[in-house]
Each structure stands twice: as C-alpha cells, then as structure tokens.
Amino acid sequence: MTRQPAPPVPRAAAPDDPSPGHITRSWPRASALLTITPLLRYAVARHAVPPGTVCRTGCDACGAPIGPHRPWPALGPTARCGGCGARVGAPPATVELAALAALAALLLTRPPAVEVAAAGWWLAFAVPLIFIDVAVHRLPNRLTWPAAVGTWLLLGLAALTGAGATPWLRAVAAGLGLALFFATTTLLLGTRGFGIGDAKLALSAGALLGWYGWSVPVLGLLLALTLSGLVALGLLVSRRARWSSHLPFGPYLVLGTLGALLLVW
Template identity: 60%
Template sequence: MEVLALVALAVGVFAVPGSVLAAYLWWAAFAVPLVLVDLAVHRLPDRLTLPAAGGVVLLLLVPAVFSGEFDRWWRAALAGAAVALFFAATTVLLGRRGFGLGDAKLALSCAALLGWFGWAAVLAGLLAGLLASALVSIALLVAGRVRWTSHLPFGPFLVAGTLLALILVGPRS
C-alpha cells in the first residue's frame, strides 16, 4: 500500500497542475484503497467510488470558477458520465464478461479527472488501462495462473491508466 500511495503522491507533485491538485488528491485518497479492495475481493464499493466521483467533479468546479474555464469543467463532467455509461452498458449487454458496475463508478472519477485535460487525456487513460489489463491477462494465461474463464479486477488497471495519462499531460495543462 505504501508504494502505491507514494506513486500517487509523486504523480500529484510532479504531474498535476496546482489548480486541480485538490481534485487529484481527493481522487488519489480514494483510488489507493479502491485498488487494494479490488485486488483482494474483486469489488469496488459504492462507499468509496461515489464520494470519489462526486468530490472530483465538485473540486474541479473551483478552478473553473476562478479561471473562468467552465468549458474544461463541462468536458470533465461529460467525460466522466460518458465513460461511466459506456462501462455500465458493457455490464448490461455482456453480463459477467463485461466490466462491473463498480468499474463504471470508478471510471466516473477517473474520466472526470482526465477530462479536465482534454479528450486525448481521457482516451490515453482508458487505452493505457485496457492495454495493461490485456498484457497482464495474456502473461497470466501463458504462465498458467488463470484460465480463459477467470475474472480479473479492472480497477487497478483503470487507476494505473489514469496515473499514466496524468504523467503524459503533465503540469503544462
């Protein structure tokens, strides 16, 4: 847990602009325990995912008000809602083969945070998470540690993709 928390803190210090640091720190405070819970029990509890999402959206409103960049806030809110709905739709359409509803609720905060920086950041975060998930899944299959029918938690990959995208967009945004 300490390593994950240190990585999250380092990303905040070196990659997140000061104007949105409060929103990022709020997200990270929930993301770290969510990763650990998802790895342990393959669940992302509402008591963590929902406050994370609500807090990110509300805390992003502060820099929008002070900078007058309401377009960034609207994009963040729209990105969060759109990605969460996409994840939820896979749950409804694909059942257990899709993402879980917990993933959809976590995606709301991740995509909202990335949405502040633009659609490219949202896409980069999602693609990084999906690619990491695919590579780890293939490695585990080849090593015989899982089967095709195994279920792996996606939350850790979604958080990792978000962190990577934040590093890529850097403090210049």
C-alpha cells in the same frame, strides 16, 4: 597581454523545471500527507470483504478491534494485529509505497493547485480501491461515490477560479460517457463485461481525464486496456488463470488514468 575568458553565466532555471529548493520544501509536506496511510489501510481492511458481507471491524483471527482510534500496529506498515500478530488488510508496506508513488507524481509534475487538490482527492480513494478490487473483486459505493463527488466539485472550483466552464463541462461529459460505456458492457455482456463498480469509478477517472481534452480519456482507457491485456496474457501463459477467469479491472483503470495524467501534466 593574455585575455582572460569571461566567467560562465549561470543559466536560470526554467519556470516549469522543478527546482531542488522546491522539491526540498515539498518533501516535509509529503511526509505529513503520508500520515493518512493508516486511514487508507483502514479503508482496505474494512471494505475488502465479499459482497453482501458486513464490513470488517476487527482482526479475522482473534477479533481484536481495529479502527482509526487505535491505528497501531494493525494499520501501520507492518499490517499485523496487536493481539495475535496475524496480518490485517493489505500486505505490509504496499499501501505506503502506493501512496508515496502517488505523492511523488504530484510533486514532480506540479499541476495547478486546484487540479492537485482534485487529483489528490481522487487518489486518496483510488489507492485503497486498488487493493480492495484485487482482494475481493469489488469496488464499494462508500469509496467510489465520494471519489466522484469530490473530484467533480474540486474541478468545478478550478473552473470558478479561472479555468472557465468549458473544461468542467467537458470533464463531466467525459466522466458520464466513460461510466456509460462500462455500464453498457455490463448490461450487454453480463459477467463477461465490466462491472458496475468500474462504471462508478469511471465517473471520477473520466472527469479527471476529460478536464484536459477529449483525447485524454481515450488515452487513459487505452492504457488501462493494454495493461490489463498484458497481465491477462501473462497469467494465461503461466497457467495462473483460464479464459473463463474474471480479472478485476479497477487497478488498471486507476493506473491508466494516472499514466495519462502524467503525460499531460
């Protein structure tokens, strides 16, 4: 009599593995969160102006007002004025793609809920800051300060709900230390150093990284410096920049921070 092989026993999914059901349930919430992209576009359009200039309230070409009360089409993916068709703010679809990438990182890595809230809050300000810094080389206080305050408070909530005081104190110290580093280069080197806006952004970026250990802020800074160095080298080789050119560092600080977080989540 021939013995029949035993049927294979299905392997249980590991607790940390993102199951298809979890991802399927998460995408509707992700789609709902993408509805905030008009607000992100509004922040870019309003604050992407030279220092000392009044914040933008309408289309530069025809003066048609823009704002959250009339988000379409100027604050939609097409980024075109409804009156004259001129482009408003960031290039078409770029803010939406950046927000989608940030949400995908949160959904696929699945850090604890309160840490997701802290990272999500920070990214809601970091995404428009990238586009503003690229456009006009500034990181406005109206975005950097709320990013820092909200991140610190949400991490404090994580400390109160079980993580304990140690990671929160380390996060605060890391944020202050990274900000002091950037501010010191500004004071010592002037325009050849980092900007004060970078120091204010570092308050929140450093806190997020410091929550996970002392080495993580160092890793984030190294990633940011490496990315900016590679881009600067490429611009020099292609003669699109000179040694005296000033390049914004905010986008690289955001990308370096997100890269370091993805490695520890």
